[in-house]
Amino acid sequence: MATAPHTWLRLVPSCRSYSKATRLHKIDYPWKDEPKPHWVRQFEARRVDADLTPENRDWLRQWRLQRVRDAVASSSEAAAAASPLKEPPAARPLWTPRVSQRCGLVGIKLGILPMWYRNGQKVHTTVVQIPDQRVLRWVPPEDLGNYASLREMRPYRLNQSFLPRWLTQQRWGLQLVGAVPADPANFTAQWCGIFKAAGLPPMRKISRFLVSPDASLQPGACLGLHHFRVGDCVDVVARTVNRGFQGVMERHLMEGGPAAHGSTKFHRKMGSAAGGGGPIYRGKRMPGVMGNRFRAARSLPVLRVNTKHRLLFIKGFTPGPPHSYCQIMDSWMLDVRRSLDANPPPMPTYFAEDAPEGGYPEDVYHPDLLPYDQPLELPD
């Protein structure tokens, strides 16, 4: 019987002896930066098979890739729309205010494109490509306690004074999504086994989203570009640019010391570490690796959708360098959630029956955005 995690995790009393610095969210556990599932090795060194000729090796690789392409094509939304034999999908859930939270998409950040509004104001848009992705697994809220990565975190959780709300309230479950199918020979058998249960080819990236049970998707479901519409506000979560080992002046914007006036070897140092005879408190700001952390850019509207290259043009800037993965989901900001109640998005995701008559044009623009082939007309 699945038990709620907060029943077996006894909440320890809050520690008042430490200062506020100890409760900073930057304090983390060693395996936090590892991509999940970190208990499964993803890549496998390529076996050099001396019995195969180069031509046969290439042929076998093409055969493997063709099987991956067939698996991807058979589970795509186009195939689902074209097949007359499959049963019609089950009744689609309705958008419930203050309850529904949809799954998100995995994206690849490509770069930045400037655009202009119809009032002449400039706006920078981040170009994000939505690769092929499928749903891997659904973990209901009541099974969160049995989920592997949360079991691993039990010692850490036991020592904390509070637990995150998504763990205690159990309103949302975990939706695993796989993106970017690739050659199975690159991966270990264990990694491929994760996808086998869903009947999918192995993929490079596994992401998880916190999703409400009414918007859950079953394994094999296809997530597409039109999951988000032009005008929807999204949150983009990604790893920030890794700036390497940095000193306190760069990392924590400390003052350092004077450059001249007799300053002896004190120009970019931290200075005192406090303590007053005792140990230095946990979370003290010191030099270290800067960046490479998950950060979220909140409430960014989608201004344009390009169906040819599968691109989303998101206003503003998102964390991470070009060609890095990012998670895109409906914004958690309250004003966006309330606006979605009036204009609900496709639930639980976009299906072919939601398409407008005649399909989508190559570029779908926000009404406030000025396409480059139109002249600007300012009102008097």
Added chain:
Amino acid sequence: MPPAPSAAAGSCALSLGSRFLFGCRVTAAHRFAASPVQPPSPLHQQPHLQPCRQGRRWLRPELRGVYKPRLSPEAMKEFWRLSGIGPDHSRAKAADQQAEVPPEIKRLYQEALPPIVSQDYRDPIVESLHRAEMMRRRRVINIPEFHVGSILAVSVMDKHAPNKVNRFVGLCILRRHTGLFTTFTLRNMVDQVCVQIEYELYSPSIVSIQLLKLERRLDDNLLYLMDAPHSHCTIPFDMVPEPYSRNDPVPVNRERVRLNPPPWMCKWHLHGYQGIDLEHLYSYLSDKDVAKAIEFSKAYKRYDLLDQYLNRVPVPDADYAFKDIFIQHQELLQHQQQQQ
């Protein structure tokens, strides 16, 4: 399903046979004998490495049992010609390698070149989007060919102006960035006040860009005019446009500007400007500064391969960008003809 490799192909059987019969390594020519892949070009041949004290020791070819022929001088010359860098290369020569695209395309669409940044920050899809949007904007407004040193008249939308349009005439002193981020700076004197305005080339609030005089200078930017007499950048607002022909080469203005006495905004003697009167400039400097300036301007940079490699767009990328632009340029001409 890809076609199965023909086991009866002569090349496969022959290569297997030779490998096991003779017990020696399959030579390169043998493997490529009957395949569609061409033999390796001189570019892929490794030059023979001389042994050095701290490096990995290489046995002489006679002792290794494998003979790697030294590259002939002609092959080495071909290698350096294809690489695009080296002491014998100049920017003009590198541009001539792209002979398939007419030169007027390179003059008109200088901002179509991809940016010179690390490969990690470049993306082909984003660059193709930049080029496509540039050409879409050119269907609305005519952007003439201009260089640093040309005189332009730019009209932008201004709701506070009497005619809702604000016109400025100036000398182009700077042209920065690439793609849709391209900007250019115009400089002029207005009521004895120096004014510099930076415009975004693809901003929709620009109503028109009129070329008054097509000219080129000896430098990539004319920022030293900030420390020059104001007569060099005084352009009348009612200047009549001078006619020019696209087929003629861009005229080069080889005047050398005499700067004002120091203090200056910048150490102009340390940037290799050719458009400044250097004798006059050095007369203001101390002997130490003059020696530093002369040291800086020495012609050793043509041997600095890393400098050339890092500050140059790779020739295949530039080639691809200009070909892409050329196709869209022809579509633009058709569109303009249809409108007329």
